[in-house]
Amino acid sequence: MRDYIEAARAFDHGQAAAAALHGDLQALNACVECCDRHAGNGKLALIHEDRDGNTARFSFDQLKAQSACFANVLRTHGVGPGDRVAGLMPRTPELLVTILATWRLGAVYQPLFTAFGPKAIEHRLEQSHARVVVTDSLNRGKLDEVQACPTIITVNARAGELDYQQCLAGAPSDCEPVMRTGNDPFLLMFTSGTTGPAKPLEVPLRAIVAFQGYMRDAIDLRSEDNFWNLADPGWAYGLYYAVTGPLSLGHATTFYDGPFSVESCARVIDKLGITNLAGSPTAYRMLIAAGSAFSAPVKGRLRAVSSAGEPLNPEVIRWFANELGVTIHDHYGQTELGMVLCNHHGLSHPVHLGSAGFAVPGHRIVVLDEQGEELPVGQPGILAVDREQSPLCWFGGYHGLPTKAFIGKYYLSGDTVELNADGSISFVGRSDDVITTSGYRVGPFDVESALIEHPAVVEAAVIGKPDPERTELIKAFVVLAQGVVGCAELEEALRQHVRQRLYAHAYPREIEFVSELPKTPSGKLQRFILRNQEVAKQHAQQATPASA
Template structure:
């Protein structure tokens, strides 16, 4: 294992680009990087499995041929360099063929998550000006409600519609990749804020180098690994690190076409011999809730596990170590940045519970105060990227929109963190999630972690509820494990549990038992929804006369 400090010292941007990419920053093609350059090796690129247990394997060479054919299909529909092609499909081989074919033309792939409704799809297609949207029969009906929908190609199309397989079979098998510049986009992503519609951002071709660095140093992807990223390619973590990252290194990726469940996860890990797993804390907490039902068939299979999407609770770390005998590491990133702050499986450095880790080589991550000054260890502030000293930072702003995230040479993440004495960084929370109570600043993550450690709790979300005496009081929304029921006695037990686990002022003064928590389709907790609900309740109570 390489030493972290040595890896940072020896990092050379130009050398990394030359070693990582087949072309140069003035002549790149993502299909070459993620497919063509590995064709002829005989290596498998895609391992596909569905819920019924059907499976298939595709080599890089097979995908190269399929991508060339479908690129010609797209070209017949007017797609050229820089144009957008949207994909609204589950994790199937046709999805990967669509992505690679889009890239082959020098065009830009736009993901549409299959859980999106027509309005979310319409907004994204309207913003992207996509020329073509590729979908399947299960999602085709949503596009009937999209105003101004572009040309539709459907896997398993109805009579009279453009069918994916028929068009593929009729297409020419020769299509030379179109070379583009490193600053040209190959992905168009959308990211949601706390207000306003989702904002578009372009991911440039040079980001492939950064994605490779994450796979190598943080994921520790090795040639002998069987790799599975649980994230859907409809979202950044899946598209960056279940598609682009592993394929660009010539490594196979795994697509499971089916809903997430404890049974399916254990079955795929066991059947495919998965050794390197990546996913979200939400998924891992569900696995932990299953206990021995998941642990028994999986124990001894996994070499390393990585977590991204939200901070990793210490209880999850301990469970994976105790029950599965495997190390799980926390990784931090954003759609705008990719993963930039990690406990690296492939680099040797201190790892502390609650720490998001160290900056990935090629990035300088700092903590700023409200005036934009870099803070020393021990003082909470805003996580920021020093863009002038981060050669692998590719984010250039939102497409066609202004942003307040760039202040001087810094990109401001909007997340509150704290620099530790050893140079690692600990996550506190989103800037608008941090709770101020009785003069103290409390990160909701700490309280949530403490609650989850109690055997009666599966999930928890913590917010600051407006309070005239304390500025905010801490309120927790708790999902209970099977066999437990909410009661005043359990509320008090949980309060005392948190007080003992953390400190006196950080316990939840109010606890509400709920059946589920609001999340994004990718599983991220949406605390702002709970916070807005509480504000609305208070306003309604204040507007109601006392005699009512």
């Protein structure tokens, strides 16, 4: 295993990296990097497992040929370098062909998550000015409600509509890739905040080098691995690291075309011999809740497991070690950055519970105070990227929109963290999630982690509720395990559990038992919804006496 310090200092990614880091070179095409240069020997690129248990395998040679044909189809509909092509499809081979074909033309791929409704789709298509949207029969109906929808190509189309298979069958098989510069975009992503519509951002081709570094150092993707990233390519983690990252390294990726469940996850890992797994804490908590139903068929299969999307609870780390005999590591990133702070599977460095890890080589991560000054060990502040000393930091701002995230040479993430003595960084919470109670600052993640260690709890979300005496009091929303009934005795037991696990001022003074927690479609917890609900309740209670 390589030493972390040596890897960070060396930072030698070869000629491809040099071309990528010098954005003025006409040197790059994402389809070449992720497909063509790995073709010619029948090497496997994609394993597709459908919901019925049927498995299909595709080589880089096959994807090269199909993407060339479909690139010619897109070209007949006006797609050229820099144009946008949107994909509204599940994880199927047609999705991957669409992505590669878009890149072959020097165009920009825009993901549309299949759970989006018409309004969310309309906003993104309107912002992107996409020339073509490729979809399937299950999602095609949503586009009927989209105003000014671009040209639609559908897998298994209705009569009278453009059909993907028919278009592909009639297209020429030769299509030379269009070379672009490292600063030209190849992806158009949208990222949501707590307020306002989703904001577009362009991902430049030079980001591919950063994606490769994450796959190699943090994921520790090896040639002998069977790799599966559970994330949907409709979102950044899936598109960056289930598609671009592994394919650019010439490694096969896995698509499962079906809803996530404990049964399906165990079946795919067992059937396909998955050794390297990536996903989110939400998915992992579901697996833990299933107990032996998941662990029995999977134990001994996995070599490395990675987690991203939200902080990893210590209980998850312990469970994977004790029940599956595998190490699971926490990774931190954003749509704007990719993954930049990790406990690396492929690098040797200290790892301890509660730490999000060390900066990914090629990035300098610091902790800033409100005046933009770098903070020493042990003082909470804003996680920031020193852009002047981070050659792999590719984010340049939102497309067509201003941003307050750039302060001098720093990009401010909006997350609160602490620098540890060993150089690692611990996540505290989103800046607007941190709770101030009786003069103490409490990260909701710590309280949630303590709650989830109780056997009665499956999931928990913690917020600060406005309180005139304490500024805020800690309130927890708890999802209980099947068969467990919420009651006053259980509330008190959970309070005492947190007091013993953490410290006296961190226990939840209020606990509400709920059936589910509000999350984004990609599974991230939305604490702001719970906070807004509590504020609305308080306003309503205050108004009741006056109206009476």
